Amino acid sequence: xxxxxxxxxxxxxxxxxxxxxxxxxxxxxxxxxxxxxxxxxxxxxxxxxxxxxxxxxxxxxxxxxxxxxxxxxxxxxxxxxxxxxxxxxxxxxxxxxxxxxxxxxxxxxxxxx
Amino acid sequence: xxxxxxxxxxxxxxxxxxxxxxxxxxxxxxxxxxxxxxxxxxxxxxxxxxxxxxxxxxxxxxxxxxxxxxxxxxxxxxxxxxxxxxxxxxxxxxxxxxxxxxxxxxxxxxxxxx
Numbered sequence: 001x002x003x004x005x006x007x008x009x010x011x012x013x014x015x016x017x018x019x020x021x022x023x024x025x026x027x028x029x030x031x032x033x034x035x036x037x038x039x040x041x042x043x044x045x046x047x048x049x050x051x052x053x054x055x056x057x058x059x060x061x062x063x064x065x066x067x068x069x070x071x072x073x074x075x076x077x078x079x080x081x082x083x084x085x086x087x088x089x090x091x092x093x094x095x096x097x098x099x100x101x102x103x104x105x106x107x108x109x110x111x112x113x
Numbered sequence: 114x115x116x117x118x119x120x121x122x123x124x125x126x127x128x129x130x131x132x133x134x135x136x137x138x139x140x141x142x143x144x145x146x147x148x149x150x151x152x153x154x155x156x157x158x159x160x161x162x163x164x165x166x167x168x169x170x171x172x173x174x175x176x177x178x179x180x181x182x183x184x185x186x187x188x189x190x191x192x193x194x195x196x197x198x199x200x201x202x203x204x205x206x207x208x209x210x211x212x213x214x215x216x217x218x219x220x221x222x223x224x225x226x227x
């Protein structure tokens with residue numbers, strides 16, 4: 001899998017935007033960038049994914065750099081419920097075509113009221 | 114319905130016990146996964162099943178034995194576990210086992226081995 005690098009932790013205030021960065025300099029041309037998050041005491045949940053263009057859904061936006069070596073997950077208005085560990089994952093070829101997700105350490109997001 | 118269910122939620126077992134974890138999904142997904150997550154660590158892949166056949170075993174010890182009786186059900190049979198096997202065991206499913214597919218996770222079974 002393409003290696004990803006994320007900050008260990010970030011903090012935000014409620015109602016403010018949050019930009020979570022991820023570096024994936026070894027990504028290949030056909031690898032998607034996925035973001036999952038894990039709320040306390042829950043399993044990971046899918047947030048968003050993209051390949052080249054910026055992507056939006058009801059949860060977040062994903063901004064992908066033109067060279068695809070980095071991306072940023074954007075939460076437009078953080079709520080207390082967004083406090084979680086955010087994982088940026090790029091399932092590379094990894095010697096298999098199967099959907100292997102290799103989780104890095106992720107970014108712990110703290111949201112202050 | 115995008116739900117993956119796992120039972121039991123909690124399990125305590127001795128090192129000589131045999132127990133099973135169960136995972137179920139009714140989304141018509143054909144790929145199912147077991148992950149192990151130690152406290153304050155990211156999930157680690159253990160097994161992948163694709164079309165009810167084991168396709169990936171990440172060098173997991175034989176005391177963990179997966180089983181996929183049908184496309185909706187995934188079991189993890191546990192025997193002679195060690196205390197260091199205590200962890201959160203997560204099940205996930207996806208439409209297919211492709212590298213771009215979204216995985217849907219269950220809430221996990223928290224296992225304590227005494």
